[in-house]
Amino acid sequence: xxxxxxxxxxxxxxxxxxxxxxxxxxxxxxxxxxxxxxxxxxxxxxxxxxxxxxxxxxxxxxxxxxxxxxxxxxxxxxxxxxxxxxxxxxxxxxxxxxxxxxxxxxxxxxxxxxxxxxxxxxxxxxxxxxxxxxxxxxxxxxxxxxxxxxxxxxxxxxxxxxxxxxxxxxxxxxxxxxxxxxxxxxxxxxxxxxxxxxxxxxxxxxxxxxxxxxxxxxxxxxxxxxxxxxxxxxxxxxxxxxxxxxxxxxxxxxxxxxxxxxxxxxxxxxxxxxxxxxxxxxxxxxxxxx
Amino acid sequence: xxxxxxxxxxxxxxxxxxxxxxxxxxxxxxxxxxxxxxxxxxxxxxxxxxxxxxxxxxxxxxxxxxxxxxxxxxxxxxxxxxxxxxxxxxxxxxxxxxxxxxxxxxxxxxxxxxxxxxxxxxxxxxxxxxxxxxxxxxxxxxxxxxxxxxxxxxxxxxxxxxxxxxxxxxxxxxxxxxxxxxxxxxxxxxxxxxxxxxxxxxxxxxxxxxxxxxxxxxxxxxxxxxxxxxxxxxxxxxxxxxxxxxxx
Ligand SMILES: Nc1ncnc2c1ncn2[C@@H]1O[C@H](COP(=O)(O)OP(=O)(O)O)[C@@H](O)[C@H]1O
Ligand SMILES: [Mg+2]
Numbered sequence: 117x118x119x120x121x122x123x124x125x126x127x128x129x130x131x132x133x134x135x136x137x138x139x140x141x142x143x144x145x146x147x148x149x150x151x152x153x154x155x156x157x158x159x160x161x162x163x164x165x166x167x168x169x170x171x172x173x174x175x176x177x178x179x180x181x182x183x184x185x186x187x188x189x190x191x192x193x194x195x196x197x198x199x200x201x202x203x204x205x206x207x208x209x210x211x212x213x214x215x216x217x218x219x220x221x222x223x224x225x226x227x228x229x230x231x232x233x234x235x236x237x238x239x240x241x242x243x244x245x246x247x248x249x250x251x252x253x254x255x256x257x258x259x260x261x262x263x264x265x266x267x268x269x270x271x272x273x274x275x276x277x278x279x280x281x282x283x284x285x286x287x288x289x290x291x292x293x294x295x296x297x298x299x300x301x302x303x304x305x306x307x308x309x310x311x312x313x314x315x316x317x318x319x320x321x322x323x324x325x326x327x328x329x330x331x332x333x334x335x336x337x338x339x340x341x342x343x344x345x346x347x348x349x350x351x352x353x354x355x356x357x358x359x360x361x362x363x364x365x366x367x368x369x370x371x372x373x374x375x376x377x378x379x380x381x382x383x384x385x386x387x388x389x390x391x392x393x394x395x396x397x398x399x400x401x402x403x404x405x406x
Numbered sequence: 407x408x409x410x411x412x413x414x415x416x417x418x419x420x421x422x423x424x425x426x427x428x429x430x431x432x433x434x435x436x437x438x439x440x441x442x443x444x445x446x447x448x449x450x451x452x453x454x455x456x457x458x459x460x461x462x463x464x465x466x467x468x469x470x471x472x473x474x475x476x477x478x479x480x481x482x483x484x485x486x487x488x489x490x491x492x493x494x495x496x497x498x499x500x501x502x503x504x505x506x507x508x509x510x511x512x513x514x515x516x517x518x519x520x521x522x523x524x525x526x527x528x529x530x531x532x533x534x535x536x537x538x539x540x541x542x543x544x545x546x547x548x549x550x551x552x553x554x555x556x557x558x559x560x561x562x563x564x565x566x567x568x569x570x571x572x573x574x575x576x577x578x579x580x581x582x583x584x585x586x587x588x589x590x591x592x593x594x595x596x597x598x599x600x601x602x603x604x605x606x607x608x609x610x611x612x613x614x615x616x617x618x619x620x621x622x623x624x625x626x627x628x629x630x631x632x633x634x635x636x637x638x639x640x641x642x643x644x645x646x647x648x649x650x651x652x653x654x
Contacts, residue, residue: 204418285505288494295454295486296553297477297509 121250122371126364128256131263132321134359136336137343138267138352139314145287145350146307149199149210153218155337157312160221161187161319162328163229166236176236176320177258183320184313191312195305218333225330233327241324259321266317267356270310274352283307287350342386348399357397407432407592408453408484408561413462413472415452421460422448424616430561430609435583435593437607437624439600441636444613446596447489450565453594454486455479466561480509483560489569489596492550495539499549502538503530506556519556526585527552544575551582561592568599580606604628612636 140154151157164183168174174182194217202209243254274280285293286303293300322328322336343362347354362382370378389396408430416422422445430436438446451457452464455476464472471479493502503523507516524531527548533541538549547567554562564583568576576599583606587593597603604610604624612620612627614636620627627633 281501281505282508284497285494288496289491291456291488292492292494294456294476295480295488295492296505297480298505299475299477 117249118371119368122367123364124250124252125256126367127360128252128260129325129367130360130363131260132318133339133343133363134356135263135266135314136318136322137340137347137355137359138270139311139318140340141344141347141350141352141355142270142314143308143311144344145352146283147199147210147304148207149214149308150341151308151311152211152215152337153194153221154311154315154340155333155335156218156221156225156330157187157190157315158319158322158336158340159225159328159330159333161316162236162323163225163319164316165320166234166323169236169238176238176324177262180262180317180320183316187316188309188313191309192305194312195301195308199304199308200301218337222330222333229330231329231331233329234323235327236320236323238324255321255324259324262317262321266314270314270352273310279303279306339382342382344396345386346389346396348396351396351398354396354398407467408594409463409465410449410453411463413449413452413464414460415448415457415462416460417448417457422616423452426462426613426616426618428611428618430592430594432592433587433590434608435587435595435606436609436611437595437597437603438611438613439597439603439627440613440619445616446613447565448616449613450486450563450594450596453479453563454484456486477509480557480559483557484563485554485557485559485561486563487550487554487565487567489565492553493538493546496537498535499530499538499541500534502549503553503556506553509557516556519558523552523555526555526582542575543570544572544578547571547575547579548582551579551586555586559591561594562586563594565596566598567595568597568602576602600633601628 136154136158140151143149143151161183164186165176165179168179168182169176198213198217199210202213238255240254245252245254274283282293282298282303283306285296285298286300290300293303326332343358344355346362347356347358362385365385366378366381369381410426410428413423413426414421426445426449428436428449438449440446448457452459452472455471455474455478459472462472463470466482466484469482471482471484474482494505497505500520503520504516507519510516510519520530529541529545529548530552533545538546541549567579567583571579580602583593583595595603595607604627607624610620610622610624610627611618612633619636620630620632622630
């Protein structure tokens with residue numbers, strides 16, 4: 117029963133990790149940028165929902181209506197102001213730029229919110245219901261459902277819209293995409309916006325379920341990178357599967373052996389993956405066309 | 407129809423194209439040949455908007471298009487098929503061809519164009535649901551051509567379309583080029599196979615180290631003794647020239 121409970125916990129938590137990691141892997145797929153700032157973007161999303169809740173009593177789930185569009189615009193602005201102007205060595209330079217964005221954002225958050233740990237504590241934060249002897253905390257269930265809805269939205273966008281088609285085309289062959297008239301700059305800008313908006317949603321749940329400060333971003337980004345590598349860089353479905361698998365394995369290891377080992381499983385899995393299947397679960401082996 | 411004058415362009419530091427002058431007549435096939443690295447692909451990239459000119463001008467039907475975005479240039483009626491990797495390998499053949507009509511906002515217009523290009527390239531209908539990456543080289547070329555015709559372009563720019571094709575597929579591909587010309591399109595073609603390329607062309611251009619060296623009708627250029635010098639031990643040996651017909 118403990119193991120079953122651990123599996124359920126892993127799936128529920130895996131849902132919102134999938135949002136955060138999905139944002140990271142989409143951006144990589146389109147721009148070949150490893151967005152090192154994704155961890156701090158999650159924390160920013162958490163702080164924004166925290167501030168809206170503690171000052172204006174806006175429910176954190178409702179606050180996404182404000183934070184997601186706001187952070188989408190941040191992503192778009194970062195693309196046009198910092199990524200687009202890069203003229204040479206785009207891949208390496210953009211990595212450094214995103215690292216710098218992350219560091220600056222961390223400094224600002226540290227100044228504004230200090231380094232005291234906080235947590236979003238809604239009245240229902242400790243509620244739960246049981247089925248048999250299994251416990252379902254309300255916020256984890258809400259968070260899981262929200263993640264499913266948002267991810268379904270992302271899939272709809274990718275596979276059922278004109279924008280989605282231009283995004284997938286840019287992912288597979290950016291030069292050919294330009295030659296059929298796709299403006300790959302706008303596709304990139306919107307993709308970074310979407311990736312960062314996904315971090316906002318994930319961050320809200322992170323802030324509900326963890327106490328955090330700006331430095332929490334380091335642990336987050338390492339976990340997200342491990343998930344994205346596990347799933348295969350650039351593969352959204354891979355990131356979803358990897359999120360759930362990683363968290364289920366972590367939680368099961370934690371009850372079977374010990375919580376300390378649970379934490380380490382992320383990196384043990386990562387090393388095994390790199391040895392056995394470096395392209396990840398669903399990653400493509402070949403580098404795409406230039 | 408297309409006039410290039412005093413064109414300089416390149417990547418990073420240094421120019422690859424150093425003063426290219428070239429005119430493409432309406433309704434003709436113009437074939438550019440030249441050794442590897444001469445700057446042929448670079449020239450086509452400037453025409454299609456992938457690369458900005460540094461100096462000089464590119465005009466199409468009297469309007470300056472040098473430095474315009476690929477999208478703008480498509481809207482003017484110029485489409486390019488690159489040397490390799492034109493398709494979106496994970497998308498289906500149908501989706502690839504549909505993307506050729508990305509600029510057509512109207513779904514029924516896209517369908518009508520697909521019907522037209524499918525008549526000319528039946529493979530688009532036969533393999534519609536297959537992933538483009540799974541087709542053979544020759545089949546992919548046909549899909550690339552079909553996609554290129556989606557916007558009913560006036561000028562089709564082709565970079566070494568015979569590259570990697572078997573003789574039979576290459577012959578079909580050349581037929582398609584002739585058919586495009588007969589349908590009133592203008593063709594700007596880069597070809598490694600000098601004999602076939604110049605044989606097909608109304609107008610031939612030889613490029614070397616970023617400049618135009620020779621110009622004339624295809625036959626004139628083939629007969630020019632300088633050509634032999636330029637190609638000695640070079641690329642004229644490549645391609646599908648019959649064994650008894652090699653230019654040495
Ligand atoms: N993307 C690029 N970046 C830098 N240099 C390039 C690039 N593409 C081509 N070149 C260089 O430009 C020169 C001309 O190349 P290209 O136009 O492809 O020649 P061709 O098509 O005639 O064989 C070559 O020296 C090549 O190395
Ligand atoms: Mg070339």
